[in-house]
Amino acid sequence: MFKSFVLAVAFVVLGTVTPTFASKVDEQFRAWLQSDLWPQASANGVSQQTFEAAFAGMKPNLKLPDLVMPGQKPKTPKKQHQAEFGSPGSYFGPIGGVTSGGRSRAGQHARTLAAIEKRYGVPGEVALAIWGRESGFGTAKIPHNAFEVLATKAFMSTRKDMFRKEVIAALVMVERGLASPKAMKSSWAGALGQPQFLPTSFLDHAVDLDGDGRPDIWNSVPDTLGSIANYLVNYGWVKGRDWGFEVTVPDSVSCALEGPDRGRKISEWAAMGISRVGGKPFPAHEARSEGFLLMPAGRSGPAFIVTPNFYVLKKYNESDLYALFIGHAADRIAGGDRNFAGRWGKVGGLYRSDVAALQRGLERVGYDVGGADGLPGFKTRRSIGDWQEKNGRAATCFPDKGLVEELR
Template identity: 80%
Template sequence: MIFVKALLLSTPLCPAGTRPLKRMLLALCAALVLFVLLPIGSSQAAKIDDQFQAWLRNDLWPEAQAQGISQATFHAAFASVLPNLKLPDLVLPGTKPKTPKKQHQAEFGSPGSYFAPISGVTAGGRSRAGQHVATLAAVEKRFGVPGGVVLAIWGRESGFGAAKIPYNAFEVLGTKAFLATRKDMFRKEVLAALEMVERGLASPKDMKSSWAGALGQPQFLPTSFLKHAVDFDGDGRADIWGSVPDTLASIANYLAHYGWTKGRDWGFEVAVPARVSCALEGPDQGRRISDWAAMGIARIGGKPFPQHEARAEGYLLMPAGRSGPAFIVTPNFYVLKQYNESDLYALFIGHGADRIAYGDKSFAAQWGKVGGLYRSDVAAMQRGLEKAGYDVGGADGLPGFKTRRSIGAWQAKNGRAPTCFPDKELVGALR
């Protein structure tokens, strides 16, 4: 309506009138402008709907049929489904993909604000640790994953099953397989969702998802459900929508599949001396934790690293560069990232698990005022670093560890104090 009002005030269709006439003229012109504008959007949407139905018939259905999906299953899944053009990261017909200006996922936004809900997750986790003590013990015995970790994921993903998951999974996955920037990935997911229905693992009406197509209390994509969902309550069905034992075991099974090491921690908050470069960050620059300690990196609070950890490999993690807490993490941290490819997500889960097990205690270091840049600005800065010969892991607008350490290396080379995190001045210097 703000857009319409602005248009009214600037268009010759709506001349200025006397005060008694002005309201009537504005109302009449509003109706006229909307009459002119709306059919354009409706016509485009109708055209995309037609293209979507043709894609279902001529493209997706033949592949689904070749993979053993029946016509009855296919029709039941896509009955009355139209593409949802409100979903993020879509590329409409006739347009080219581009880095979005804003970031839709909280995991890649401001580090400090991301941890705001952690108290609710940890309080809820401690409560449920008591309710499900036998199940959690059995899950840890079978899969080797601590109960606190499983609870933190359950709480973060779906509020322990309380979060509303309102979308039709076939609408979301179908739309994204047809229009998203990662069509191939979502095509695999929609075919896996069809397989779930074909095999009787879920009915189409049960297939409720997030805006990203993730299902149930653990928020599994369909391919993950087929690989990792577990029937742990013994009723013959892996029910990640309604069964707590199945949900907890499925989360643990997922982490075990990706290499969770029983008996190792996820990581430790540390103090990093200024003489240790923040550009040493990353899972490809690991060294024994005792070697990090020899460089002057120490645990917060003064405790030594546990002996079994000191002998093993660890990695420097600085999610906000020099403007936030720093960590030495273990391979288990990167197993957590298999659940969600974000340093902040894995850090939230590890830290949340510690708080569930040992009591609420915040990080010692504070998060600085970072993370306020537009994603498109970060992508422009990344392209500048790439032109200068740095590996940023792709100019996607997300400041991952390759981008952070490349920033630090560029800053050091150009006589600046390395911060290893993007800011407005860097964006201006590297655009």
């Protein structure tokens, strides 16, 4: 029996899930549901009836990304599944649909958007941009069974603890009558409804803006937009501040100065030679406040001075490109379609596993890259720039094949 199990694991390592292996995983999953997950669900007020209805006849979905099969150790995936962490230039391809869709809905939902701005201080165009990006304004097909996705990932993903909290929260939602079992459809990552909230986010941030007695992020536009705004406010959205400004960064300013922990007054950035594209000065109230350098493709793309509100947008999705997409789309919804002045270079084509190898190389020489996860976040970008400067190179602040080979 043990020999056949090892053989089955070998097939999984090679990328093929055999029926024998899948059957074993099914058995382990069912045992885990009853002996491990059920006691915690019960302790959180979930009835046995709700629990059994959620998982009746369920098997783990072994086709989901970022799973760790029994007998394996976690590994950095070779390919990047999330567009938010891929090629910067290609990420903005769908922005036209979001901005045109946002503008067409701005008038249609003007009263709701005005109420949101008054209550939460979040500009309506920001809520519209998130709604459009997350679910195509409610038109996107969301095909997965949320309990299947969340339970599979709680059982065998690279982030078990996080998904364990989410599956318990999903059960609590149904137990409290906040959602019907039929409504619990999700993305491959377990996100629900038109704003694509994880279950804990629903419990913490969803609001009943239309006054029908319960928050409904599946069918109610006011509840969807209000919940998005409430989410942002709860994470610290500052009323009256912009999200950021596209800028020109002279060669004298190092791209290694990027990051939310290296802020300074926007007037100080301006004194260093950073200027807004188009020649406009920074608004006076912004110039007196703190800003942060953002260069999501290093020297191979547009640059920005962003405000704390940019990092609130990142709470919705931990990607610089996502937050930048939302801010830019909101600007276009409000002021018309204008592309960035800076152009995206041909960067971002590396395998995720190659970026992770580069990150491990930087860690070996003492850099904090934010973890060797294969995702080129700001800590990785600025570490690359600092290493390049210390080694007599022109700082690009973005991974490339040459750096991978040199630092692997």
